[in-house]
Every structure is written in C-alpha cells, then in structure tokens.
Amino acid sequence: QLLWVNLVTDGPPATALGFNPPDPDSMSRPPRPRSAPIMSPWLLTRYLVTGLYVGVATIGVMLWWFYDNGVNPFQLCKWTS
Secondary structure, eight states: HHHHHHHHHHHHHHHHTTTOOOOOOTTTTTOOTTTTSSSOHHHHHHHHHHHHHHHHHHHHHHHHHHTTTOOHHHHHTTTTT
16 A cells, blocks of 8 residues: 555656756756745746646546446446445
C-alpha cells in the first residue's frame, strides 16, 4: 500500500516536470526576486492542459477496457454500493 501511495503522489509532479524543457543555465543565474511569480499564466495553463489530457486519457483507457470486456455503465455505477 505504501508503494501505491508513493506512485500516486509522485506521478503527477513527475509528469508535469517531464513536459518542461531543460534549462541549461539555471545554476549560473541569480535567484529571482521575492515579488516575482513562481509560475507565469502560460506555464499554469500548460500544466492544466497537460493534467487534463493525462486525466482524460487515463479514465478513457479504463472505460474502454471495461466496455471491451463486457462491463456496462450500469455495472460500473453499482460497484460503489
């Protein structure tokens, strides 16, 4: 169970970082001012779109697998009760 928690909590940040290009001169620049934002509006939009894509793709593949194996939406809804 601990491995599952680790994979679930480590996966989204790793996915977000995987879409960023490397910054070769990050260690040679001085730190940004305290008043500078951590994320720009463009970067936030990019993260949201990437997260939405990964989420929709994951749920879509799960639903496709269930439908392909004969599980209908009514059966999926009844698993919670």
